[in-house]
Amino acid sequence: MPTTAGKMSLASSTYLCTGYAGCQAAGYGNYGYRQASSTMYWRMYAGHNCTNYVAYRLIQSGMPDVRPWEGSGNASNWGVAMASITDQTPTVGSVAWYKPHVTPAGANGHVAIVEQVISDTEIIVSEDYWGGDFYWRRVTKTGGGWPSGFIHFNDRVVAPTTAPAIVGSPAVGAPLEVATGAWTPTPSNVAIRWLADGAAIPGATAPAYVPTPDLKGKTLTAEVTAELSGYTPGKAVLATAPVAPGAFQPTVQPTIQGVAEVGQTLTLTAPSWSPQPTKVTTQWYADGVAIDGATGSSLVLTRDHIDRRISARSVASASGYRKARSTATETTPVLAKPVAITSPSTIKGTPEVGRRLVARAGTVKPTDATATYAWFRDGRPIGKATNPVYTVRKGDVGHTLSVQITLARRHFRSTTESVAVPSPVMTVPEVKVRTDATRKRVAVEVRVRAPGASRPDGAMTVSVGGRTVEVQVVSGTARAVVRGVRPGTKPVVVRYAGTDVVRPAVARASVTVPRGKR
Secondary structure, three states: OOOOOOOOOOOOOOEEEEEEHHHOOOOOOOOOOOHHOOOOOOOOOOOOOHHHHHHHHHHHOOOOOOOOOOOOOOOHHHHHEEEHHOOOOOOOOOOOEOOOOOOOOEOOOOEEEEEEEEEEEEEEEEEEOOOOEEEEEEEEEOOOOOOOOEEOOOOEEEEEEEOEEEEOOOOOOOOEEEOOOEEEEEOEEEEEEEEEEEEEEEOOOOOOOOHHHHHHOEEEEEEEEEEEEOEEEEEEEEEEEOOOOOEEEEEEEEEEEEOOOOOOOOEEEOEEOOOOOOOOEEEEEEOOOOOEEEEEOEOOOOHHHHHEEEEEEEEEEOOOOEEEEOOOOOOOOEEEOOOEEEOOOEEEEEEEOOOOOEEEEOOOEEEOOOEEEEEEEOOOOOOOOOOEEEEOHHEEEOOOEEEEEEOOOOEEEOEEEHHHHOOEEEEEEEEEEEEEEEEEEEEEEEEEEEEOOOOEEEEEEEEOOOOOEEEEOOOEEEEEEOOOOOOOEEEEEEEEOOOOOOOOOEEEEEEEEOOOOO
16 A cells, blocks of 8 residues: 555546545545544554555445455455456445555555546545545546556445336236336436346337237336446336236227118127227127127118017127127117008097097008007197097187007007198187167177187177178177167077187077057
């Protein structure tokens, strides 16, 4: 080791500080060696001594206070005795070892602690000298002063503070991702490599990875390497369970299009999955039983399918994936065909209040189809009017009536026919006449009432004994005075012209016109 008491002139070295106190003041510590230098470590001489200082630092890093080899403790012997862990790669925490007479070493060699690795050709070390002082020094590889080797007793390692982990479940097509965790000191780079059953997967060096079908059943591992110049890389190896088969995710469900009726064609709209399968098969079913040979995208319904519910199932498959099944909602029971009308339905009767309208279903095939009825007023259903016979009501006056006849038979599609009453509903009035006669003058009072239009208006003529006058009915009443009527009993005839909803009417009476006094 060097025994010079002062700094050495080294063309390839730059002294950063000198002495325990000086280095402390300059921001370069001695890690407590100033207070501990009186103690011998690894049986080295105490005090200013390169080997004692380095042994102290290695014990601080976790090594025991037992020299790891037998024989000479001189610095010149360190790299020889520990040749198995000595190389030319500087790392933080490694020992910079100098052979005898390699600057700045003397006959006994020299050792120092590598504090920082700036590059493969530039490092910073701390060191103590026998008979000299304590220093921090920058060393470059050009010229003299570069160590003969680096002994890796207990290098500084990039260590995890939060362990890396694989996020996700290993399955074909399911994304996995490596959470790289946290490391100290902070690495400059974190490299990842994915392997399958121990063999590297070409190109799989990103945190995210999606297992491919060929990896089904294989165990994946992710090697995480945290790198920082001058430090031993930190490593973590993460393993998964064997890769499970992938699962298809349905994106569009199949549906059956068409009318469930004999002779019609049902079509299955294609389902879809993510990812897209390499093969999709289809099977049609009737009441849950597979239909022989029905494996296409469409099915022509036959009489064999009558009254049965039709469904279809698609099966997706691909290498490395579990089969996925998707079933379309079944149809209503298949019908034979619609009930056919061979002659139209009719309505008999007069659309007047109190009269009956009778609906008669036409002839149909099959002839045993049953008919149900529903009556409508101006196109709106009349509550509970579901019989073939309908008695016209006051509320129907002025409205149009119709009947809807539905013809149904088991296994057949129902047919509905609508029949309208040809004219709006009318009402028949009641006309009451009251007379009052004096000599040559007759007064006639008339009252008109009708169900659904109780106080109608309208024109009216009043005839008494051959004389006629015209009057207007207002709110159901009218008054006429007929003059010049000869004495005697005379017929009274009242003719009401009606309205658009009230039918015309005639009322008759008689009146006796008295004779005048002589």
